[in-house]
Amino acid sequence: MVQLLAPDGTRSRHEEFDAVLEAGSLATDEALRGYYRDMVMIRAADLEATSLQRQGQLGLWASALGQEAAQIGAGHAARTQDYLVPTYREHGIAWARGIEPWRLLEMFRGISHGGWDPHELRTHPYMIVLGAQAPHAVGYGMGLQRDGLVGTGDAEQDTAVLALFGDGASSEGEVSESFTFAASFQAPVVFYTQNNQWAISVPTEVQSRVPLAQRSRGWGIPSVRVDGNDVLAVMGAVRIALDAARAGEGPRFIEALTYRMAAHTTSDDASRYRPGSEEEAWAAKDPILRLRRHLEQLDAIDEDYVATCDEEAHDLAMQLHHHIHGMEDPDPMVLFDNVYTEPHPVVEAEREAYAQHLAQFEDETEEVGR
Numbered sequence: 275m276v277q278l279l280a281p282d283g284t285r286s287r288h289e290e291f292d293a294v295l296e297a298g299s300l301a302t303d304e305a306l307r308g309y310y311r312d313m314v315m316i317r318a319a320d321l322e323a324t325s326l327q328r329q330g331q332l333g334l335w336a337s338a339l340g341q342e343a344a345q346i347g348a349g350h351a352a353r354t355q356d357y358l359v360p361t362y363r364e365h366g367i368a369w370a371r372g373i374e375p376w377r378l379l380e381m382f383r384g385i386s387h388g389g390w391d392p393h394e395l396r397t398h399p400y401m402i403v404l405g406a407q408a409p410h411a412v413g414y415g416m417g418l419q420r421d422g423l424v425g426t427g428d429a430e431q432d433t434a435v436l437a438l439f440g441d442g443a444s445s446e447g448e449v450s451e452s453f454t455f456a457a458s459f460q461a462p463v464v465f466y467t468q469n470n471q472w473a474i475s476v477p478t479e480v481q482s483r484v485p486l487a488q489r490s491r492g493w494g495i496p497s498v499r500v501d502g503n504d505v506l507a508v509m510g511a512v513r514i515a516l517d518a519a520r521a522g523e524g525p526r527f528i529e530a531l532t533y534r535m536a537a538h539t540t541s542d543d544a545s546r547y548r549p550g551s552e553e554e555a556w557a558a559k560d561p562i563l564r565l566r567r568h569l570e571q572l573d574a575i576d577e578d579y580v581a582t583c584d585e586e587a588h589d590l591a592m593q594l595h596h597h598i599h600g601m602e603d604p605d606p607m608v609l610f611d612n613v614y615t616e617p618h619p620v621v622e623a624e625r626e627a628y629a630q631h632l633a634q635f636e637d638e639t640e641e642v643g644r
């Protein structure tokens with residue numbers, strides 16, 4: 275397992291990883307402070323989202339607590355033109371791609387189907403179907419090959435795809451099938467698993483007899499396992515793999531070892547199936563604390579910076595709170611918009627049937643049908 279930052283913040287060197295971090299100015303003091311701020315911001319947004327769910331403002335929330343480095347590192351390692359295909363727990367990826375947190379909350383409130391323009395932000399909508407990210411990513415990657423956007427040597431143009439999925443999802447047939455297609459066609463895809471140790475109540479040991487990273491090797495897909503709570507190891511691995519994919523060298527697989535600090539979702543009680551001692555052991559490996567310790571060792575952070583990040587994070591949480599509490603329910607008929615690019619007879623028939631259904635209640639209270 276590649277690790278550049280130990281839990282106590284101590285930095286070790288790795289020739290290949292350090293070369294790519296230096297080439298991209300990804301590990302300067304300023305960049306590190308930026309990742310620290312990003313992680314503090316998304317943790318605050320995440321905690322606020324959990325509170326909003328408890329207040330009845332969201333239907334559900336899937337927390338990414340503990341996975342901040344695995345997501346901020348991967349999100350910033352991608353280049354602007356790369357296409358990212360996330361799951362439902364990718365709030366740090368969304369942040370790094372410039373997606374405002376309230377857009378995520380809208381989905382978990384059930385009032386938006388997607389929330390952002392995937393083309394503009396080069397990030398696919400969240401997908402809850404486990405493993406579905408992999409075939410979408412490979413198909414997109416094969417399209418890029420056919421559009422002549424891979425291996426041209428033009429750094430501004432060559433494009434790769436980052437497919438994100440969890441340890442549990444890696445057991446889905448779709449992931450194996452995607453490995454086959456990606457390897458056969460040498461598609462420009464990086465498969466990226468955040469092994470957060472759990473698939474709801476099923477531990478990773480049950481998913482695989484070998485480290486997950488080894489699985490792709492039978493397909494001839496090179497792989498690496500990194501410490502997913504180490505933002506620099508994640509960033510180095512993802513940048514190296516995406517560069518190779520973009521250059522036309524085919525797919526790669528990365529396993530980032532991390533931990534889901536919260537329950538699976540707000541509907542889950544993790545104390546039913548995992549011991550508190552495990553949670554404590556992982557708390558000592560916290561990705562944010564680790565980066566802060568490293569910055570302190572570099573003498574690259576002071577109390578003012580930490581306090582400013584905390585204040586900004588608090589402000590973000592308050593903005594989310596007010597935004598969600600003040601949100602109007604949308605017109606129910608928008609459900610039928612944007613299903614297809616062009617009108618579709620089945621959707622139109624359903625739109626009409628639903629309009630008639632709602633019309634039955636028009637004489638009742640104004641609230642009915644909302």
Ligand SMILES: Cc1ncc(C[n+]2csc(CCOP(=O)(O)OP(=O)(O)O)c2C)c(N)n1
Nearest residue numbers: 363402403404440441442443470472473474
């Ligand atoms: C195809 C499919 N089967 C089952 C589910 C129900 N489900 C949602 S999340 C989940 C566990 C996923 O675990 P993992 O892939 O490790 O991701 P994590 O939630 O830990 O981030 C399950 C079984 C689903 N969404 N899709």
Ligand SMILES: [Mg+2]
Nearest residue numbers: 440441472473
């Ligand atoms: Mg998992």
